[in-house]
Amino acid sequence: MKLDPRTKLVMVLCITTLAIVYNTPGALFLLLAATIGLLFLFRINLIGVMGYLKPYFMLLLVLFLAQCIFTPGGEVLLAIGPVRLLGTRGLLMGTSVVLRLLIVIAAAVLLTTSNSRDFISGLVHWKVPYEIAFMVSITIRFLPVFRDEFINVVTAVQLRGVELKQVSWGRKIDLFRRLFFPVVYGALLKAQQLSVAMEARGFRAYPRRTYLRQLFLTRLDICLMVICPGLTLFLIGLHMI
Amino acid sequence: MTEKEINMMKQAGEMPAGNIIEETRKAFLELSQIRFSWPGKRTAVLSGINLTFTGKGITAVMGPNGCGKTTLTKLMVGILSPTSGEIRLEGRSLREYTLAQIGRRIGYVFQNPDHQFFCSSVAEEIGFGLTHLGEEPEVVRERVNFYLDYFELLPYRDQFPLHLSYGEKQRLAIAAVLAGEPRFLILDEPTVGLDIYRKKLLEQHLHKVAESGRGIIIVSHDNRFVNQLARRVITLENGQVKWDSDWRGKGNHEA
Numbered sequence: 001m002k003l004d005p006r007t008k009l010v011m012v013l014c015i016t017t018l019a020i021v022y023n024t025p026g027a028l029f030l031l032l033a034a035t036i037g038l039l040f041l042f043r044i045n046l047i048g049v050m051g052y053l054k055p056y057f058m059l060l061l062v063l064f065l066a067q068c069i070f071t072p073g074g075e076v077l078l079a080i081g082p083v084r085l086l087g088t089r090g091l092l093m094g095t096s097v098v099l100r101l102l103i104v105i106a107a108a109v110l111l112t113t114s115n116s117r118d119f120i121s122g123l124v125h126w127k128v129p130y131e132i133a134f135m136v137s138i139t140i141r142f143l144p145v146f147r148d149e150f151i152n153v154v155t156a157v158q159l160r161g162v163e164l165k166q167v168s169w170g171r172k173i174d175l176f177r178r179l180f181f182p183v184v185y186g187a188l189l190k191a192q193q194l195s196v197a198m199e200a201r202g203f204r205a206y207p208r209r210t211y212l213r214q215l216f217l218t219r220l221d222i223c224l225m226v227i228c229p230g231l232t233l234f235l236i237g238l239h240m241i
Numbered sequence: 242m243t244e245k246e247i248n249m250m251k252q253a254g255e256m257p258a259g260n261i262i263e264e265t266r267k268a269f270l271e272l273s274q275i276r277f278s279w280p281g282k283r284t285a286v287l288s289g290i291n292l293t294f295t296g297k298g299i300t301a302v303m304g305p306n307g308c309g310k311t312t313l314t315k316l317m318v319g320i321l322s323p324t325s326g327e328i329r330l331e332g333r334s335l336r337e338y339t340l341a342q343i344g345r346r347i348g349y350v351f352q353n354p355d356h357q358f359f360c361s362s363v364a365e366e367i368g369f370g371l372t373h374l375g376e377e378p379e380v381v382r383e384r385v386n387f388y389l390d391y392f393e394l395l396p397y398r399d400q401f402p403l404h405l406s407y408g409e410k411q412r413l414a415i416a417a418v419l420a421g422e423p424r425f426l427i428l429d430e431p432t433v434g435l436d437i438y439r440k441k442l443l444e445q446h447l448h449k450v451a452e453s454g455r456g457i458i459i460v461s462h463d464n465r466f467v468n469q470l471a472r473r474v475i476t477l478e479n480g481q482v483k484w485d486s487d488w489r490g491k492g493n494h495e496a
Contacts, residue, residue, distance in 0.1 A: 048281065152356040152357075153359040155320055155340065156351070156356065156357045156358075156359055157359060157369075158339070158340035158341045158344055159318060159320075159340055159341075159343070159344035159349050160344055160369055160370035160373065160417075160421060161341050161344045161345040161370050161373065161374050161421065162341055162344075162370075162373045163339060163341040163342075164341070165339070178360075178361070179359050181361060182358065182359050182360060182361055182401075182402075182403070183359070185401070185403070186355070186358075186403050189403055
């Protein structure tokens, strides 16, 4: 399905709004199923996405356990003596948090089906100043840069003979604390070089920019842009009753 | 391999069976039927690579841009894993080593020096490996000063590495790896950004390193530099070994 990036932005906005409004695992599960259905429609390789997200599953598990343990209320499901470990409310909250995060991630995957240039162009059509639109896109682009910088540093440290897995936690924390500044500063230097390169090529030389690639809203785009917010408002209303 | 290095390996339980010195003289690094392709891509970056490095002498890897030279070196140091085939280091599969264990044997200079720096000053960058390998502070200081002086980095000793010019970064990257005195070196495009004088200095130092019985692989497009140094030249083309020749005329063969 080929859609305008603005339509995708509206859809993502609607999905994430519903994910925030809904607070029961049942409703959130249905929303997640609908979002995954959308990903199928966009022919996104879900197995590839799962592989990419694998390192974050541990984080989801930690979040789930933290919610389960620290949310009070409900019937006690598991306890060691007087210490309550799991309650029904905690279980519901934990499941909801994980589902909510999965929905946001799945919705964000929708945005990967258009390139950042098209999003800038879309935002500019919505009268967002192009400097700000560009800033948003660069911020998104810099997230993998940070990740790559960190991977490079960890690889370089190990290749100098430091066995990170065998280093004690105290030394590891000290090492990462020392590495943090050069990595962040390195990324900032890259950002500075990027801004110089952009200005050298005439960025912000004129208040308006023209684009070689023009975006056009098709009938399907317009329909979806009307239906999605309408449906979202309807569902929120239904949820409130 | 020094007595100290052998003792360190014994303590770490990394000593392979048999006489290690004899073993490593035979084949330090062996690549058998290596194929590599990026995840999700069908086209192989490298295929059918069979190479053996004895751990002595200087070998140059040459070839046009994008032929897989850097990928090959990254496979050799375990940054990347081959899609199929096996790499053996000192007779053991490279998969059995951690990156740190490989790093203690093979010093790797990245193609882009920026990827290699993580310390707050030039002097710290050179001494990092030595400090973390438990060398005495006096030895670290002495060696850091030697490499700062040799690569003419003394005026920048307290500067932030990423603030240096490209040529200075390149010299620092090489100095930081050489300071650890690994038994084998892989340098990916070490002459990029170096002027003629600094290239000569590097050439002389690499000669000394090779004479001390250590092996070196240089990935380079610099014909003159390679001619001066390399005994063996491997040429890659479209991800395959096109030539593997002995530079001093021991006969060459097309792979």
